[in-house]
Amino acid sequence: MRSTRRSSPHLRIVTVLGLLATLLLPLGLTVAPRATAAPAADPVRVMPLGDSITGSPGCWRAVLWNRLVNSGYKDIDFVGTLPTQGCGQAHDGDNEGHGGELVTNVADQNLLPGRLAAARPDIVVMHFGTNDVWSSIAPDRILAAYTKLVTQMRASDPDMRILVAQLIPMNPSSCAACAQRVVDFNAKIPAWARATSTDRSPITVVDQWTGFSTAADTYDGVHPNASGDDKIAARWHPALAAVLDAGVPQDPGDPGDPGDPGEEPGACTARFRAVSSWQGGYQGEVTVTNTSASAASGWTATVVPAGGARLTQVWNGTHTTAADGTATVTNAAWNGALAPGASATFGFVATAPATAGAPAATVTCTAKTPAA
Numbered sequence: 001m002r003s004t005r006r007s008s009p010h011l012r013i014v015t016v017l018g019l020l021a022t023l024l025l026p027l028g029l030t031v032a033p034r035a036t037a038a039p040a041a042d043p044v045r046v047m048p049l050g051d052s053i054t055g056s057p058g059c060w061r062a063v064l065w066n067r068l069v070n071s072g073y074k075d076i077d078f079v080g081t082l083p084t085q086g087c088g089q090a091h092d093g094d095n096e097g098h099g100g101e102l103v104t105n106v107a108d109q110n111l112l113p114g115r116l117a118a119a120r121p122d123i124v125v126m127h128f129g130t131n132d133v134w135s136s137i138a139p140d141r142i143l144a145a146y147t148k149l150v151t152q153m154r155a156s157d158p159d160m161r162i163l164v165a166q167l168i169p170m171n172p173s174s175c176a177a178c179a180q181r182v183v184d185f186n187a188k189i190p191a192w193a194r195a196t197s198t199d200r201s202p203i204t205v206v207d208q209w210t211g212f213s214t215a216a217d218t219y220d221g222v223h224p225n226a227s228g229d230d231k232i233a234a235r236w237h238p239a240l241a242a243v244l245d246a247g248v249p250q251d252p253g254d255p256g257d258p259g260d261p262g263e264e265p266g267a268c269t270a271r272f273r274a275v276s277s278w279q280g281g282y283q284g285e286v287t288v289t290n291t292s293a294s295a296a297s298g299w300t301a302t303v304v305p306a307g308g309a310r311l312t313q314v315w316n317g318t319h320t321t322a323a324d325g326t327a328t329v330t331n332a333a334w335n336g337a338l339a340p341g342a343s344a345t346f347g348f349v350a351t352a353p354a355t356a357g358a359p360a361a362t363v364t365c366t367a368k369t370p371a372a
Contacts, residue, residue, distance in 0.1 A: 043075045043076055043077040044075065044076050044077065044122050044123065044244060045076075045077045045079045045119065045120055045121045045122045045123070046076055046077065046078050046079065046121060046122070046123045046124075046125060046240070047078075047079050047080055047095075047096050047116075047119050047121035047123070047124045047125065048061050048078060048080065048095040048096060048097060048125050049080075049095075049096045049097070049124050049125065049126040049127075049128060050096075050097045050098075050126060050127040050128040050130075051097060051098060051099060051100065051101045051102075051103075051128060051130055051131055052097065052098075052099035052100060052223065053097070053127055053130060053168070053222075053223060053224065054095060054096070054097025054127055054128075055082055055085065055095050055096070055097020055098060055099060056085060056097065056099040056223075057084075057085035057086045057087050058085065058087075058095060058097045059086075059087040059088075059224075059226070059229045060224060060228070060229040060230075060232035060233045060236070061078065061087075061091065061093065061095060061097075061233075062087040062088075062089050062091040062093070062229075063089075063229050063230055063232075063233035064232075064233040064236050064237060064240070065078060065091035065092050066089065066090075066091060067233055067234075067237045068237065068240070068241070068244075071237075071241065073241065073244055076092075076244070077092065077094075078091075078092040078093070078094050078095065079094050079119040079120070079121055080094045080095040080096035080097075080115070080119050081094075081096060081115050081118050081119060082094070082095050082096060082097065082098070094119075096115055096119065100131060101128075101131065102129075102131045102132045102135065102137070103128040103129045103131075103132055103142060103145045103146065103149070104132050104137055104141060104142060104145045106128075106145070106149065107144075107145035107148040107149055108145075110152075112149050112152045112153075113152050113155070113156070116152065116153065116156040117156065120156070120157075121153075121156075121157070121160070122157065122159075122160070122161065123160070123161045123162070123163070123240070123243055123244075124153055124160065124161075124162050124163070125163045125236060125240060126149075126162065126163065126164050126165065127165040127167065127168070127208065127232075128146075128149075128165075129142050129146075129167055129185065130167055130168075130170060130182075130222065132145075133167065133170065133178060133181045133182055133185055134170065134172070134175055134178055134181075134222075136177070136181070139184060139185040139188050140188075142185060143188060143189075143192045146164070146192065146196075147192075147196055150162060150196055150201075150203070153201075154201050158200060158201065159200055159201060160201050161201065161202060161204075161243050162201065162202070162203045162204070163203075163204045163206055163236070163239055163240060163243065164189065164193060164203055164204070164205055164206070165205075165206050165207075165208040165235075165236075166186040166189050166190075166205060166206070166207050166208055166209045167182050167185065167186055167208060167209060168182075168208045168209060168212045168217075168218075168224065168228070168232065169182055169209055169212055169213070169214045170182050170214065170221065170222050171214040171221040171222075172220065172221040172222050173221060179214075182209070183209075186209050189205055190205050193205045199333065204239050204242075204243065204315065205313070206235055206236060206239045206313065207235065207312050207313050207349060208231075208232055208235050208236075210280070210281060210312055210349075210351050211231065211278060211279070211280045211281045211351070212228065212231055212232075217231055231278075234276070234283075235313075235349070238283065238315055238347050238349075239313070239315050242315035242316050242347065245316075246316070246332070246334050267290075267291045267292040267367065268288055268289060268290050268291055268292070268296065268299060268338075268365045268366060268367040269288075269289050269291055269365065270286055270287070270288050270289075270301050270363040270364055270365040271286065271287045271289075271363070272284060272285075272286050272303070272360075272361045272362075272363045273285050273286075273287070274358070274359035274360075275347070277358075277359050279354070280351060280352060280354065281309075281312075281349060281350055281351045281352050282309070282349075282350055282352060282359040283347065283348070283349050283350075284347070284348055284349075284350060284359060284361065285345055285346065285347040285348070286301055286303060286329070286345065286346055286347075286348075286361075286363050287343050287344070287345045288301055288331075288338075288343060288344050288345070288346075288365045288367075289338075289341070289342070289343040290338035290339065290340055290341065290342055290343070290367050291340075291341070292340060292367060292369050293340055294340065294369040295337065295338065295339050295340065295369065296336070296337065296338040296367035296368055296369050297336060297337055297368050297369070298330070298331050298336040298337075298367070298368040299330070299331050299336060299338065299344065299365055299366065299367045299368065300328060300329070300330050300331075300365060300366050301317075301328070301329045301330075301346070301363060301364070301365040302326060302327070302328055302329075302363065302364045302365070303326070303327040303328075303329060303348070303361050303362075303363050304325070304326050304327075304361060304362040304363075305325060305327070305350050305352070305359075305360075305361045306356070306357075306359075306360040306361060306362070307352060307353065307355070307356030307357050307360070308325065308352065308353045308355075308356055309325070309350040309351060309352035309353075309356055309359070309361075310325045310327075310350060310351055310352075311325075311327040311348045311349070311350050312348075312349055312350060312351055313348060313349040314327075314329055314346060314347070314348045315346065315347050315348070316332055316335055316344070316345065316346040316347060317329040317330060317331055317332050317335075317346035318330050318332065319348070327348075329346055329348075331344065331346075332346075338367065
């Protein structure tokens with residue numbers, strides 16, 4: 001669904017009215033000008049970036065597009081220099097998934113800037129590096145390529161929002177070592193993202209590895225089948241929706257940020273809800289409500305998953321996890337301020353043992369309110 005520019009119907013109305021006014025003036029009659037609506041905002045432009053898993057045909061993009069639209073995100077535009085490549089369902093198929101490409105080659109040959117200039121994305125959704133891992137390229141070299149691409153993205157748009165996947169598993173018959181190489185590479189991505197992310201251009205890591213089976217979810221040990229497409233889209237959807245909801249990140253130094261002097265703990269409640277579950281994990285959300293009589297400038301929630309589950313991904317907040325699995329989640333820059341009675345919700349993905357039973361968690365919270 002590429003954005004197109006067409007003649008405005010309001011412009012045509014104004015032109016016709018101007019002609020009528022010219023014709024009626026000799027008769028002593030006038031036509032009152034007609035108010036026109038403000039132009040609609042441009043859609044948010046999302047670039048899916050990667051190799052054949054993203055683009056050939058990359059049907060997880062079709063599943064993701066329709067999940068977003070069905071969730072109410074109508075004003076989005078998937079962009080890229082490559083067109084749709086099938087998938088059997090209507091969707092915006094523009095993408096930047098080039099089959100066979102290595103992310104290290106894209107960085108070394110400076111291929112990305114031209115693609116960015118053509119597509120002008122606001123958000124990049126990147127699953128890239130499978131061919132590099134297959135080629136036994138060292139993780140640090142792949143991450144150096146990631147850093148160069150991020151630098152080029154920010155040169156295109158200083159407010160670029162970037163979602164980076166921990167790669168889906170890989171176990172092709174011709175590469176016995178590939179499965180462990182993916183594990184080793186994925187383990188380095190979170191630390192790289194923390195070091196490379198900025199408040200103005202945040203990087204969100206999306207765990208595409210956990211719960212994905214090369215036996216059940218690929219047709220060749222590498223490329224996703226329909227089940228794999230559904231799982232990939234299910235992981236991208238909440239993370240991308242959170243970025244779409246957040247808009248441009250706010251300056252973390254704005255007044256009212258958590259940690260400002262003159263604040264003290266205030267009353268709040270937290271409520272857990274399981275959104276969906278699958279073998280080995282589930283998606284949950286927690287709603288934090290300010291129950292004090294004063295406005296809160298920040299909040300912290302504690303999540304203790306039942307049955308040995310552990311949080312692996314959080315959106316609309318930042319988290320740390322203790323050795324026993326207890327997760328501490330603090331507000332993001334844009335959702336810390338809560339008026340009395342107001343609420344904020346963060347979501348998460350958790351892994352869980354097969355014996356864990358139905359998703360459950362004990363949640364508590366505290367809010368920061370001005371000192372008396």
